[in-house]
Amino acid sequence: MKPPLLLLHGALASDKQLKPLTRQLATAFDVRTFSFSGHGGQPLDGPAFSMAGFAGEVLRFLDAQGWEAAHVFGYSMGGYAALLAATQAPARFLSITTLGTTFGWSPATAAQATAFLDADKMREKVPQFAAHLEELHAPTPLPALLQATAALMRSLGDAPPLTQANLSTLEVPVQVLVGELDTTAGVDTSQQFANYLPRAVFEIIMNTPHPLDKVNPDLLASRVAQFAGQAMAGPR
Template sequence: MSKQNLVLLHGALGSSRSFDDLTNYLSSNYNLIIPDFKWHGCRSNEGHGFIMKDLVDDLEAIFQNQNIQSANVFGFSMGGYVALSLALKKPELFKKIMTLGTKLDWNPQQAENESKMLNAEKIQEKVPQFAKHLQALHAENWIHLCAQTGQMMKELGNRPLLTKDNIATIELKIRFGLGDQDNMVSLEETTAFYKALQHGELQVFPNCPHPIEKVNSQMIADSIEQFLG
């Protein structure tokens, strides 16, 4: 019996390496597909800027290039937003979608606040270990990536791709996961979007912060396996 495809999608400023720990728990049961989004990780380059729609188009191209007809997806943070946005346009590409720590409710003020946290100079000054981590993922392009991600967030704040109205049109089974210690995504916004879904589930994980590198990978893997059946 062939394994199911499971696509893992990383978050903002992340890469396929963000899932190194999680793959230890999933690789035996699934055919894992773990791409880097364009401008990230092994596809890192300065190039031009990008907005969320560019990442959605990139995911569609990844599915096409790898001949993925239909797949289950786990999207962390931004990765979940990208998957859901593509599901609005091409639901036939997906079986089930699970997200973790995905910010769904965007407005200009929230986007402005989030983008201010991506100042590369301040990151180097105040959290040098995080700066080294980003450099390890994206080489010297990490500074440019911070700036472009901030611009993407501002664009998303002005023109969000997902709303409670349009997400209600998705007929797929979707599970929104959220850590109880997530300081970037609120339970209120996640619950509001969950209630708009036709076939939605909501799961809150205990003792779970936002960064994927700090979560209990076995706990998340168990949830993914239970959700996918």
């Protein structure tokens, strides 16, 4: 029986974002994905569209699959949701790999992250991207999705749920990956938060920016698979 592996997408994306990685890992793992609330055609429910809501969706998805525990890969927002879920139910996670996850939330970083989350500005400056988002997330209107995403980010800035206090007690093996050129997550902040985790490894992927499609797919798949295998082998 293949070990279970859940892949989680980033903000303003859907589980379609993870199809290439799913194909690469499916030979060795029982790979599943889902789209968070408000993404990929899922209903946009105000209370559910929060980091706490997304963490709850991760745990409920594990329940729905009948998985007592699973390996998890989370890109960007998906990595944050996975770690938050793990602080609530660590026994459900065999290992977690994050890539490009923004950990250092503050009012200033939230303001920077939300500056472009305006439907009119987006349609004017990057009309093809706006049209892509409208198609990907239909029937949710683009303005509603962007407003909800901005509110989520502001809430993270005001009260970040992942802190040194709760991460320092998380005994789940965690692999924190960040691109050398990732100005969204930031190399230094990623390493700082990795250092809070007692069973974490940290790696900078050289010459790599934030977007998932700019990451070497073979390298990413190998890192996820190798780390999961090490976690199953026991503490290093």
